[in-house]
Each structure stands twice: as structure tokens, then as C-alpha cells.
Amino acid sequence: MSLKGKVNKIIKFSNVDGPGNRMAIFFQKCNFNCEYCHNPETINLCKNCGLCIEGCPTKALNLKEKKIEWNEELCCECDKCTKICPHNSSPKIYSYTIDDLLEKIEKVKPFIKGITVSGGESTLQADFIAELFIQVKKKWPKLTCFVDTNGGVNLKDEKYKKLVENTDFFMLDIKAWDKVEHLNITGKDVDTVIENLYFLRDINKLFEVRSVIVSERINNRLTVEHVSRIISEKETRYKIIKYRNYGVRENMKSNLFSPTDQELKELEEIAKENGVKNTLII
Amino acid sequence: MILETIKSQKITFEQKVVALARLAEGSIEVLNKSEALKKYIEDGIICDLFEGNAPYRPRYIVPDYDIFMEQGSKFLNIDKPTNIWEAVHGLLILYKHVPSITTMPVYLGNIDYLLEPFIKDEDEAYLAIKLFLKHIDSTITDSFCHANIGPKETKAGLLILKAMRELELPTPNLTIKYTEETTGRISVEAIKTALVTAKPSFANDKIFRDDFKGEYGIVSCYNGLKVGGGANTLVRVRLGALSKLAQSKEDFLIRVLPEVSKEMLDYIDERSRFIIEESGFYESSFLIKEGLLEKEKFTGLFGFVGLAECVNNLLGATEKKERFGYSDDANALALEIVSTMHKIIANHKTQYAGEFFENTHLLHSQVGIDTDRNESPGCRIPVGEEPEIFEHIMKSAPFHQYCPSGIGDIFVFDETYKSNPEAILDIIKGAFETNLRFFSLYSDTCDVVRVTGYLVKKSEIEKLDKGEQVLRDTTILGKGARDNAKALGRKLRSE
Ligand code: SF4
Ligand code: SF4
Numbered sequence: 001m002s003l004k005g006k007v008n009k010i011i012k013f014s015n016v017d018g019p020g021n022r023m024a025i026f027f028q029k030c031n032f033n034c035e036y037c038h039n040p041e042t043i044n045l046c047k048n049c050g051l052c053i054e055g056c057p058t059k060a061l062n063l064k065e066k067k068i069e070w071n072e073e074l075c076c077e078c079d080k081c082t083k084i085c086p087h088n089s090s091p092k093i094y095s096y097t098i099d100d101l102l103e104k105i106e107k108v109k110p111f112i113k114g115i116t117v118s119g120g121e122s123t124l125q126a127d128f129i130a131e132l133f134i135q136v137k138k139k140w141p142k143l144t145c146f147v148d149t150n151g152g153v154n155l156k157d158e159k160y161k162k163l164v165e166n167t168d169f170f171m172l173d174i175k176a177w178d179k180v181e182h183l184n185i186t187g188k189d190v191d192t193v194i195e196n197l198y199f200l201r202d203i204n205k206l207f208e209v210r211s212v213i214v215s216e217r218i219n220n221r222l223t224v225e226h227v228s229r230i231i232s233e234k235e236t237r238y239k240i241i242k243y244r245n246y247g248v249r250e251n252m253k254s255n256l257f258s259p260t261d262q263e264l265k266e267l268e269e270i271a272k273e274n275g276v277k278n279t280l281i282i
Numbered sequence: 283m284i285l286e287t288i289k290s291q292k293i294t295f296e297q298k299v300v301a302l303a304r305l306a307e308g309s310i311e312v313l314n315k316s317e318a319l320k321k322y323i324e325d326g327i328i329c330d331l332f333e334g335n336a337p338y339r340p341r342y343i344v345p346d347y348d349i350f351m352e353q354g355s356k357f358l359n360i361d362k363p364t365n366i367w368e369a370v371h372g373l374l375i376l377y378k379h380v381p382s383i384t385t386m387p388v389y390l391g392n393i394d395y396l397l398e399p400f401i402k403d404e405d406e407a408y409l410a411i412k413l414f415l416k417h418i419d420s421t422i423t424d425s426f427c428h429a430n431i432g433p434k435e436t437k438a439g440l441l442i443l444k445a446m447r448e449l450e451l452p453t454p455n456l457t458i459k460y461t462e463e464t465t466g467r468i469s470v471e472a473i474k475t476a477l478v479t480a481k482p483s484f485a486n487d488k489i490f491r492d493d494f495k496g497e498y499g500i501v502s503c504y505n506g507l508k509v510g511g512g513a514n515t516l517v518r519v520r521l522g523a524l525s526k527l528a529q530s531k532e533d534f535l536i537r538v539l540p541e542v543s544k545e546m547l548d549y550i551d552e553r554s555r556f557i558i559e560e561s562g563f564y565e566s567s568f569l570i571k572e573g574l575l576e577k578e579k580f581t582g583l584f585g586f587v588g589l590a591e592c593v594n595n596l597l598g599a600t601e602k603k604e605r606f607g608y609s610d611d612a613n614a615l616a617l618e619i620v621s622t623m624h625k626i627i628a629n630h631k632t633q634y635a636g637e638f639f640e641n642t643h644l645l646h647s648q649v650g651i652d653t654d655r656n657e658s659p660g661c662r663i664p665v666g667e668e669p670e671i672f673e674h675i676m677k678s679a680p681f682h683q684y685c686p687s688g689i690g691d692i693f694v695f696d697e698t699y700k701s702n703p704e705a706i707l708d709i710i711k712g713a714f715e716t717n718l719r720f721f722s723l724y725s726d727t728c729d730v731v732r733v734t735g736y737l738v739k740k741s742e743i744e745k746l747d748k749g750e751q752v753l754r755d756t757t758i759l760g761k762g763a764r765d766n767a768k769a770l771g772r773k774l775r776s777e
């Protein structure tokens with residue numbers, strides 16, 4: 001059977017997922033469960049419980065042989081289903097073969113510098129993505145292939161070898177440096193993430209590190225201090241991302257606080273003082 | 283009308299002088315017009331864009347400023363410049379003596395190449411360039427005035443872009459000629475500038491250079507013309523209105539379009555004839571005598587607007603998926619219409635178009651005027667119906683080969699692109715790879731915005747909304763285009 005990838009959505013032109021103009025492919029499923037997740041419907045695979053069917057105003061959803069069926073033609077993209085879903089999932093998932101994706105890339109190929117896989121957490125579908133990258137490079141050697149990851153799987157592991165080899169650059173999230181804070185905010189330990197930080201830096205495949213800045217909950221200074229020291233000798237960019245509460249689950253919002261622009265500037269200063277040449281606040 | 287113009291408090295002194303001259307010109311009839319042409323004009327199908335009844339200068343003049351920089355001007359008593367101050371000073375004087383349909387120059391030259399030899403001390407050069415640009419904006423009070431830079435990166439080019447970003451002025455309009463040898467550095471600087479002040483646009487250098495067998499200038503809105511020449515006249519047809527005279531699309535292609543084209547071409551010839559044979563321009567102008575212009579490098583422009591409305595009309599397309607920009611049938615018909623006009627023009631040999639152009643006029647996708655309703659600019663997909671950007675480019679590109687003297691699309695990008703201007707460069711590269719000829723952009727936060735081809739300041743339109751005087755004619759046109767044609771409602775490109 002040919003490999004299939006579970007994709008939540010594709011943005012044909014993205015200017016925030018790596019250098020230049022890129023096609024961004026968002027894969028379904030994540031191994032973290034971040035409180036501030038802006039796309040919580042990408043976290044789990046659909047359990048086919050059928051709860052969202054009732055809420056669909058255009059009858060685009062049906063249960064067939066215990067499986068949810070989504071009719072894209074009928075869908076008006078109101079997102080009611082993903083809001084109803086109690087399992088942080090979405091019924092609107094595409095199952096793509098490599099060829100399906102190559103066809104989509106082909107269409108926009110003259111306009112992009114490359115593709116970026118994101119999520120959810122893309123590395124959970126590493127085999128599929130590694131194969132996709134191999135094919136992309138074979139067909140269009142000029143296109144670059146980037147992976148956006150939360151660092152939750154150990155990329156040093158043998159089973160990610162093919163993915164790492166065929167990825168031009170990674171973009172890694174470091175959501176908190178402190179163990180307890182990281183566990184609290186993401187539900188997972190930070191150790192692997194930090195191991196990945198060193199690993200990707202040392203093999204020169206770290207394009208960018210991103211930290212989402214949440215006031216009060218996280219010791220952001222600590223995070224920025226450490227990360228910037230580690231990446232400063234390389235060309236790696238440090239992206240300091242302001243937490244904004246749109247798209248975030250309602251029941252989580254009360255715990256999360258946006259930083260002021262002043263705070264963000266101070267953090268950027270720290271990164272610069274520690275020798276990071278390329279910083280960006282967004 | 284004359285007294286009304288004299289007494290008006292809404293227009294400036296200069297605007298009054300121009301308006302009065304137009305009234306004088308309008309009071310005589312010297313051109314031969316056929317009955318059929320008169321009917322088309324009366325019905326608003328053919329129009330000469332207010333060029334007047336007795337043309338006494340070419341519409342667009344594209345002097346060879348290199349010659350001026352080499353020899354100065356005897357007539358103007360200017361010596362060959364030896365430093366940056368003499369260079370900008372000489373050019374500013376010359377600009378005041380370059381006529382056009384607007385009375386002001388529509389082309390200022392490849393100003394980076396003109397100034398580059400004089401850039402010694404960069405601080406001093408920057409000051410000179412800033413004053414130069416400011417001077418142009420305040421004295422050439424019409425943003426149909428266009429400067430070019432590129433394709434090679436120059437110090438002057440980088441300084442010009444920086445100064446424009448700082449000044450945020452609508453005049454002059456600017457285009458960077460882009461080719462593979464244009465560096466990433468100046469391209470990115472150009473995009474950053476465009477995201478602040480809606481210029482420069484990007485011209486596909488390779489295509490223009492092929493079409494014009496060498497040096498060309500981008501003038502007025504986005505018109506490509508031959509350096510050392512220009513265009514005597516621009517007459518246009520409103521295809522949307524014209525399509526209503528056809529029984530079917532076959533009837534349109536076989537009867538209606540050829541008939542109107544014949545009248546158009548005769549009228550272009552007649553206007554050109556008057557300029558060439560009667561007005562005395564080509565005998566008396568010092569620009570000709572000193573070699574900055576050659577009659578043989580002038581042509582005439584056959585313009586059109588409303589391709590989208592024409593096609594949608596002929597097909598009775600109401601649903602989005604049937605319309606121009608979406609349906610393959612609609613686009614194929616549109617292409618057939620444009621290529622038919624192209625063929626008709628190429629087959630029309632006339633002594634009123636220069637030998638350089640093998641005695642033919644050129645096809646021009648016209649951007650429209652402020653009073654146009656229900657006619658989209660040239661071949662553009664109507665504002666409000668724009669497809670996704672790459673579809674938009676792919677659907678537009680096939681038309682660009684037919685319009686050497688100008689065609690282009692405008693894209694509005696949101697602010698996020700300011701932190702990744704390379705993303706826009708990738709889009710432009712892709713667009714040029716698909717043979718798009720001309721690409722304009724601005725960001726939704728710009729005060730200076732591109733209306734159809736020319737630039738205006740939104741803040742100035744607001745003044746006009748309150749009934750105050752404004753310096754530039756084009757602001758008045760911009761207000762009209764906003765009110766009548768949603769010209770400022772373009773789709774915002776984000777992500
Ligand atoms: S890692 Fe990303 S996708 Fe996964 S839960 Fe966290 S924010 Fe959401
Ligand atoms: S988004 Fe979901 S709920 Fe809304 S129409 Fe589509 S399938 Fe139905």
C-alpha cells in the first residue's frame with residue numbers, strides 16, 4: 001500500500017514558515033497539548049464519534065460504516081464542527097498520497113522557494129514526509145524542504161534518519177526552558193526538545209528557533225537567555241512570538257496573558273546581547 | 283466654462299492654466315472624423331482620453347537623457363554636468379521643457395544610471411537625490427510622471443529607493459527593470475520601498491528589451507515605449523460597451539471588433555498626422571534638434587479597457603465560475619479577442635507610425651479613467667473578483683505578450699510581508715517566469731497607493747473629500763476611480 005499522509009490543511013503561499021514564499025502543509029496529530037495551541041483541532045486524529053454531525057449547517061458530514069465522511073463540496077468552512085469536537089480533532093482531514101501532494105506543489109512551483117511541513121506535529125508522520133522530500137528534491141532540485149517541529153520526538157533516533165537527511169532546515173519551538181513550566185504548558189518534558197536544539201545546531205540544520213512568549217506563566221527571560229546563548233554562534237534566527245488569544249480554547253484563556261511590546265523588546269535585547277544576529281518579533 | 287474655470291476655488295493656478303488651454307484647443311475642429319467614428323465617440327465606445335481637438339505635441343515623450351548628460355543642451359544653455367549638483371540641476375531644468383499630454387513630462391529617464399557617475403560622497407549624493415525627488419514631486423504636479431531604475435544594482439539606485447521610502451511622495455512613479463542580473467539586494471530594497479510607498483513596480487526586462495529591440499522606458503502609468511521616441515496619441519475602445527453591439531461572440535469577433543478597430547486605427551492615424559504634418563512639433567522642438575528624440579521612434583497606441591466585461595457579456599456569464607478569470611472558456615475567448623486586435627494592428631501599415639516600429643501602432647491595455655463605470659482596466663480581472671494570487675498571475679500572464687506598450691496587475695500585500703520581503707520576490711520571479719510583463723504592489727498600510735497605474739496619497743484624497751484644494755491633478759482622478767471603480771478595494775494578499 002502506498003504511503004498516505006494525514007493533512008489538516010495546505011496554505012499555498014505562506015510568508016511566515018521559513019525563508020521566502022513557501023507552500024506550508026499542516027499535518028494532523030500532535031504529541032503535545034499546549035494550553036495556548038492556536039489550532040487545537042489539529043492535535044488528535046478523529047475518533048469517528050459522530051458528535052459533530054448534528055452541528056454542521058450544510059450537511060457536509062455523515063457517518064458511513066462507523067467512519068466520518070466529509071463532503072468538501074458542501075462544506076462552507078464555518079468551523080462549527082471543530083468547535084463542537086470534544087477530542088481536539090477535526091472531521092475535515094485529507095488523506096494524501098505523495099503524488100497528490102506533488103501535484104499540488106507542481107501548480108505553485110514557479111512562485112515558491114520551497115515547502116514547509118508543519119502541524120500538529122509533522123514528525124509524527126516522518127516516513128511519509130521523508131519520502132515526500134526525496135521526491136520533491138528529485139523533481140525540483142531548487143526547492144528547499146523545511147520542517148517545523150515542537151521537538152518532541154528525538155531526531156537523533158535512527159528512525160528519523162531519513163527525514164533529517166532530506167530536510168534542508170528545521171524550525172524548532174522552545175516553549176519554555178524550565179522543566180516544570182514546559183510540562184505544565186505543553187504536557188510533555190522539555191529534555192528531548194533541548195537535545196534536539198543541540199543536535200540540529202551541531203548538524204547545521206537549524207534555521208530558526210521560536211518561543212511563544214506568555215506573560216506570568218513562563219519565565220521567558222530564562223528561556224531566551226539559554227536559547228540565545230546556544231544558537232548565537234550560528235546563523236540561526238530567533239523568532240520571539242507574542243502570545244495572542246485568538247483561536248485558543250475558551251477554557252484555557254483565563255490562564256494565559258499576552259506580553260506587552262516592551263517585554264518583547266527586552267527579550268529581543270537579551271538575545272541580541274547574547275550574540276544572536278537575526279531576531280524577529282512577531 | 284471659461285469663466286467658471288477662472289473663478290474656481292477648488293483648483294490651483296496651474297490647474298486653471300491647463301484647463302483654459304484645453305478649452306481653447308477644444309474650441310476648434312481640425313481633425314477629419316468619419317461619421318462612424320463620430321457615432322462611436324458619441325456612444326462612449328471610442329475615446330481619445332481628453333487629448334483635445336488639435337493635438338500640438340505627442341502624448342508621451344521619452345527623451346534620451348543619456349544624450350543630454352553627454353552634451354548638455356545648447357538651447358537651454360546647459361553644459362555637460364561634472365558633479366551631482368550639476369547633474370540633478372540640469373535634469374530638473376530639462377524636465378520643465380519636456381511636453382506631454384498632461385503638459386508635464388511622463389518620463390524622467392533611468393535616473394539611477396544618469397546619476398551614478400556622479401556619486402562620490404554618499405551623504406552628499408543622498409541629500410542631492412532627496413532634494414531632486416522632492417523638487418519633482420512639488421513641481422511636476424501629476425503622478426503620470428515616471429522614473430526608471432535598474433536592471434543593474436547601482437549606488438544611486440539604492441539611494442533613490444531609500445529616499446523614496448523616507449519621503450513617501452506620489453511623484454515620480456518608479457519602476458525597476460528586473461532581470462536575472464538584478465541583485466537580490468536591490469530587489470529586496472525595492473520591495474521594502476513598495477510596501478511603504480507603493481513604488482517601484484517591477485518590469486520584466488527581458489520581455490521589454492526584446493519587444494523594443496534594446497533601450498525602452500516605462501512611462502506614465504506603466505507604458506513601455508522606445509527611448510528617444512514615444513507615442514503620438516492614445517485612442518481607446520471600451521470593449522464592455524462595444525460588446526453590446528454584437529449578436530453573438532462570433533459576430534463580435536468577425537464583424538464588430540474589426541469594424542471598430544478600423545475606425546480606431548484611422549483616428550490614431552489622423553491624430554498622428556496632425557501632430558506630424560501640421561503642428562510643427564517635429565520641426566521646431568529643440569528635443570528633436572539636439573537629438574534627444576527621433577520621429578522614427580514614435581508610434582501610436584491602440585488602447586482598450588473592459589476585456590472582462592466584454593467577455594462576461596458575450597457569454598452571458600453571471601456565476602463566478604463562468605466568468606473571466608475563472609472559466610477556461612471565458613479566458614480563451616478573451617485571448618482570442620486580444621490576439622485578434624493584435625493581428626489587426628500589426629497588419630495596419632501606416633506612414634504615421636515610425637520606421638522603428640515597422641510603421642505599425644502598438645496595442646496597449648489601458649488602465650481606465652476616473653469616470654469609467656463597468657469597464658475594468660485593460661485585461662485585468664475586476665476588483666472584487668480576484669482569484670488566489672497564483673491563479674491570478676497564471677490567468678493574466680498570457681495576455682501580456684500582446685501589449686508591448688503596457689499592461690500590468692496590482693497586488694496588495696498585508697503587513698506581515700514587511701518581515702519577509704523575499705516572499706514577494708519569489709512571487710515576482712514566478713510571475714516573470716510565467717511571462718508576466720509588469721507587476722505592481724503596495725501594502726494595505728501605505729498612504730501612497732496605486733490607483734490604476736498612477737499613485738495618490740490617501741490623505742490627499744481625504745482633503746479633496748472635504749472640498750479642499752490639492753496640488754496634484756491625479757488626486758482628483760484617484761478620488762473618481764475610488765468612487766466609481768472601487769479602485770482602492772483590491773483583494774488583500776495575506777498569510
Ligand atoms: S505543539 Fe503546536 S500543534 Fe501541538 S499542541 Fe502545541 S501548539 Fe498545538
Ligand atoms: S466546517 Fe464543519 S460544520 Fe462547517 S460546514 Fe464544514 S463540515 Fe460542516
Ligand code: SF4
Nearest residue numbers: 046047049050052085
Ligand atoms: S471530529 Fe471530533 S466530534 Fe467529529 S467525529 Fe471526529 S472525534 Fe467525533
